[in-house]
Amino acid sequence: MKRRKTGRPTSSPEAIEHVSIDYAREVVAGDRIACRWVRLACERFLRDLERTDIRFDVAAADRAIGFMETFRHYKGQWAGTRMKLEAWQKFVVGNIFGWKWVDSGLRRFKYAHIEVPRKNGKTLLAAGISLYMLCADNEGGAEVYNAATKKDQAMILHRDARVLIEKSKDPDFRAAFAIRKNPPIIEYGAADSFMRPLGRDTEGDTTDGLNPHAVIADETHAWTKLGFWNVLNSALGARSQPLFLMITTAGHNMDSVGRSHSLIVQRILKGEDGGEGDDYFGIIFTIDEEDKERLDDPMVWAKANPLYGITVDEKKFRSQLALAKADPAINRELKTKWLNIWINQASLWLDSDKWAKGVHSYDKAKLDGLRCYGGLDLAITRDLSALVWVFPPQDWLERWTLLSHFWCPAADINTRSKRDKVPYQSWAENGFIVPTPGEVMDHGYITAQILADCQRYDVQAVGYDKTYAASLVNPLVEEGVNMLAFSQGIMTISPYAKELERLVIQGTHLNHFGHPVLAWNAGNVVVHMDANGNIKPDKKRSEERIDGIIASIMGLGCAIEMEYDGSLAGQWDCTVLS
Template sequence: MPPVEHVAETYAREVTGGARLACQWVRLACERFLRDLKRKDIRFDVAAADRAIAFIESFRHYKGEWAGQRMKLEAWQKFVIGNIFGWKWSASGLRRFKYAHVEVPRKNGKTLLAAGISLYMLCADGEGGAEVYNAATKKDQAMILHKDARVLIEKSKDPDFKAAFSIRKNPPIIEYEAADSYMRPLGRDTEGDTTDGLNPHAIIADETHAWATEGFWNVLNSALGARSQPLFLMITTAGYRLSGVGRQHSLIVQRILRQEDGGEGDDYFGIIYTIDEGDNIEEPLTWAKANPLYGITVNEKKFRSQIALAKANPAINRELKTKWLNLWINQASLWLDSDKWLHCKLEFDKEQLAGKRCYGGLDLAITRDLSALVWVFPPQEGIERWTFLPYFWCPAEDIVTRSKRDKVPYQTWAEKGFIIPTPGEVMDQGYIHRQILEDCGRYDVQAVGYDKTYAASLINPLVEQGVNMMSFSQGIMTISPYAKELERLVIEGTNLNHFGHPVLAWNAGNVVVHMDANGNIKPDKKNSEDRIDGIIAAIMGLGVAIETEYGGSLAGDWGCTVL
């Protein structure tokens, strides 16, 4: 009697045969599986694959409508687990795959899958003294996966299984005492005192789309050499960092699946759930293609709602594409589209701004790098569009350093007058003070918005000299309406003029926005690729102008306060 076909093979045949809807990368991963079944140097160990699947299915859900029920892995999850644990080298019997990259949209069960694999590597893989690390850019993110693994143990109905573990919450660690093994979270923000002496059996890296550089990844990878069959599992959604770790490994997987790697990726499993070029994102079949749990944990009604919101809200549209359809988006066009930004340039004699009503936005550097002032002129007699007139300052020493280190043309901008150098290594705010006073004599300056965190030494003298300074909070609830208004002006393209200032354009191309659960947005300095000071200043100037000119009527009461 012929052996029963394994579920991973069945999945592969259904995908390649067209019985299951799939994107090109899933099809290629399935073709690879079927092609590898014919090889002699590797073999698919059905028992090993089934053992890992059965282990994970022994746990119980603890969230949502399935809470308390035994976990039932879906076909895509069994395909992933089967690949990772089923493939062996024929000669040694050791596992084939050292690396695995699993890229799938949110709400498709990836975190629980990763937690189950973490526990398998901790206590069921036969490895003595196993060290398992739940890794992420920040320890708080790593704790999400670690907590899922901990709760799976705590919710187990098997008292003997639960008794085999010692769980500590401070510091967070799960110990499997029978094999002297342990699992703990590991964040890049704590790598300085936690990565020395690592001897990992498994690294389960969560949301690698947020890993900006390879430093932390390289540190972890270099520690894998002491084990005979370690696993470095990367599980993520798509994101915005096209030069980051997640995107780079996504491209590695694509090369492997296209057989363009020359066989160098033979120890690397990868699968990517997304849509294909030309797919209509408003079609349910497209949603199902990207989401393997569509109709199960991915709610069709919610998807339709997101599609409707995305048509009117660019921020939600970006979220839909990256997190629901798993598309990588170029950070440079993430918020303010570069082409649309360039179109917001009007040939206009700046001398015509003399005597016109305007408002300022001031974003100050703490000690080094850019400080920005943007004058915002609302439409008025002689000015048809909202008009931005920016200034930038930078310590002279930092101009040289950044030009060499980051290949950003600070020196060229300074030579052409787009950046004003201040002597030395720290910002001389006297230059900014003098510029504001000079412009108050040139324009009809109504008010200047500023973030009071770093501005006291500059603001108080300006107030004493009669400049109307307005404290402007950069909290998300305050800044969101103005940021959305700037976004609208850029998209509209016919009611904004920024004179094509190159530093402001560079800032615009760097901006990443953070969006909260209520759809409020805020430019995110921490996660933006580079400086965004000019855009922050422009938003503040725009906000002060809207509040003063229209009483907040464009989008509500936002709480600027007069100093």
């Protein structure tokens, strides 16, 4: 996919006129509100007009745009009116279908990643592109697949394409298709072509023998397994100018196909791909890093939503923002689906941006002699064990302070680093995890650390889960350590979990020194909530380890009970946008 430098452009860039060029120039000039990634996509477009190995075919771009504008809306206030692509949509279509290689005349872009919040017209746009690839791209026997993780999701895009045909005012156009509903398939007889939905949940008996001219992959933030994408991608090889189009909003799974390709696009737009992404078009509508501190600014909303004020309603946005300030779940929805910000799980509990603010560096030796409370979460045999010392505010210490220790069997460190791509090895090399010899946890290392820390700090108590810590407790009690069994029931944990959440949201009352393993744990936590609003970190639903957070909650609980007679617990008021 390296850039080729042969041939000559058909005309100078100054002589070319097109809506895509106008859009790019307006964004770069600052005449259109745009985030960094949209601006870089436009700069790339204008830069590429100077190249000699590719050319922008205005007629081809206009043909595709014109085709899509023959259809009619069938939902909402515009139902029955002709579709009119907005500027950002024309820019996308123009890029995909306008750029061609000079030497072959074939289209440049094989891949396209469109990342934009909901209600900005991406699904209808994708349906129009699907139909173009099916019947207007002069490809004999074209196979077009509307793909998603589940067939029901794939059917949404497929249904949009079907209704666009059925609502067409051109009887000859409608007559050119045979629409079948069981199984769902759209056939275009003139070219022996067809379109059908494809879900990963049905891949076992549907992916053999595919020969796609186009794959339209919907909501790739939900594609958690790469295998389905690989199968579809490998099947593109027989076509001369296929298209693999990915459309998505941001999501919560940082290992998803959507997130992976979002990062690919960012590397391409920053020029860090070494030319390998020359057949890849990408655009990402979101907000910039500095905008996260002013989420109540309509200019920020417009930056992420190219149809703000058209299909994205300002009143609805304000209402959603007000709800988000009082409900962390709605807040997460606002960030991912309305502002296109990737966060780390749909049920993410501790906001990563707020967590990152709890870093205050100083010599940890200053903590010597101060009162603290321990939380101990042990692995049964393998993986992580965590000890977190919680220092309440006292003397000169103004913030609640977490001091963390982690252990893992050496064999498991190697396995997890290779298999799961979690940087256990790097953490161990930098002292953030202590490897214990062999394949099972050696609790002697943990006992030694607790006893050493008792000599260094004024340890008041250590909370532990009695289910797994029995072998450790007796030796420590004999050494005079105050060991407190900490119930893991939701009624017990909830007030202290909410107190930790409050400290994270406040941002200025917590210091965890930026410990990377604890931060990773914090980003993994999914909570279970009962009917009364009590919460508890859920190890089964959390996709990765959360031991350090469990230990932090137990240590915090001990501190609250012994320092304040439990009076802090339950003082929960989530009125700050997390």
